[in-house]
Amino acid sequence: METDPQRMERIVSLCKRRGFIYQAGEIYGGLNGVWDFGPLGVELKRNLKDYWWRVMVRERDDVVGMDGSILTHRAVLQASGHEDTFSDPMVDCDVCKRRFRADQLAEPPAFFGLFDIVFLGNNDSHIGQTKRSAGGDSLADAKRKVKIQAAYIQPRETKDLRIDLESGKKGNRTPCCTHCGSDLSESEARPFNLMFHTQIGASSDPTSTAYLRPETAQSIFVQFRNVLDTSRKKLPFGIAQIGKAFRNEINPRNFIFRSREFEQMELEYFCAPEEGLRLLDYWLEERLKFYDNIGISRAKLHVLNVPDADRAFYSKGTYDIEYEFPFGVQELEGVAYRTDYDLTQHQTASGKPLDYFNEETKERFVPHVVEPSAGVDRTLLALICEAYDEEIVTAENGKSETRTVMRFHPRMAPIKVGVFPLLKNKPELVAKAREVHALLKPHMMTFYDEAGAIGRRYRRQDEAGTPFGLTIDFETLGERGDELRDTVTLRYRDSMKQERIAIGDLLTTLLPKVH
């Protein structure tokens, strides 16, 4: 699809202008890949999370919730495989821009004769050099072997050493890019730690290392036994969680789309092995319904059936739900059939049984799991991009202007209703408007505004995405007859149409629309 950077820029600008999203630490120059949410942003985000929790947990009999800690036991992320796959030494070629990455490979270094890799340890930073052998490997083979070697040489093993892997002696030759053959003598290999780590307690020896979780899912797997034992659930059932996760992204991009600190909405739905593939399709459909119900157009969603080669090795099926952002089609949510990989890993590593006994069939097995994992911030950005609209309105005097309006689904809109006295300098109107405001406040997010001309106040709320406006006017006071007494103008954001509604009917009319 065509990208539209200008549109994205205007959206970012509106997000700041109206208080949806600010850059973190902005007055100090900003912090790369980290964002704060303002008054409207936090309401929108809360509405999104609340609705997810409602349909995924509260309205279901087969899902319970939990809230795991962000600080994570190192053993958890060793067992899950994150510690290995999230910390890779990587080498860049300055000429062809290829990058070589150690990647999930733990095979013995059978190919050492084919390459030279020289690491110069320097505290935590490393200088690495690679050279393609004279063996005439195909490019793909050569790259794969470089990865294996890089994975084998862990940073902590290379203190102040120059190792010639072929001879086992210290040495050095001119290293070349395996792709284009360029001299890589000056290229650095840096370890990329995609997980944020910290120390627990005052001492900082290696045993005190803990991580900020890179996904919420692991705490669900780790607590599977406890939830199973205390919730009285039987398979199939799910455990849901919404919470922050952290990844030290190499390259944050596209506003809040790829952030280093972000929030996930994850369900781990446990089932018998033979149900996994069916439930994968079931949850895909459930999740598509969800997006429909928050106002994200089906036409802008793409479902990608992730091909075998691109899936994690333990997954027997994965769908990516993608959205057409102004900067391209990007993933909102992954729905993955993860088999029994996670529970098995934790069962093995912890030595604690994480299996399930089916009383009816007398079978004992490690449950399989289907995981719909959605990004809160990404969905939020999709909501904003979807809602953003500019329309040309022509006034009665023939003057045209652009109306910027955020067409949020009322269920998602940060502010549900604006309450306005038609005129500020008529105390009766102001008093009545405050009464109406007080009536609605306990039930929904409202905004009271009496400043300036009424048209200006409407337009301000259009930019905030407030779906309904209520204006208290002279009819409300009974100056146009008793039939109109205690009725107000209800103005719709999208059409700008107006109708009269009795104050007594407001709650029963508005609440279902925003629920």
Added chain:
RNA sequence: GCGGGUGUAGCUUAAUGGUAAAGCUGUAGCCUUCCAAGCUACUGACGAGGGUUCGAUUCCCUUCACCCGCUCCA
């Protein structure tokens, strides 16, 4: 991480090696009987650090952030 681009008020723009200008927005007041009307006043900026200079927003260096392309995205 590489290459390119951009940083002046909340936004959009202007000017300048010597007190940084305006429109819109915002705030307060007046006015206003339904779509950013009008009047008055006010708030508010050279991303950060260093260098050159009598003096730097302007010239130079560094750095930070954002955007685009590549790369990455378990």
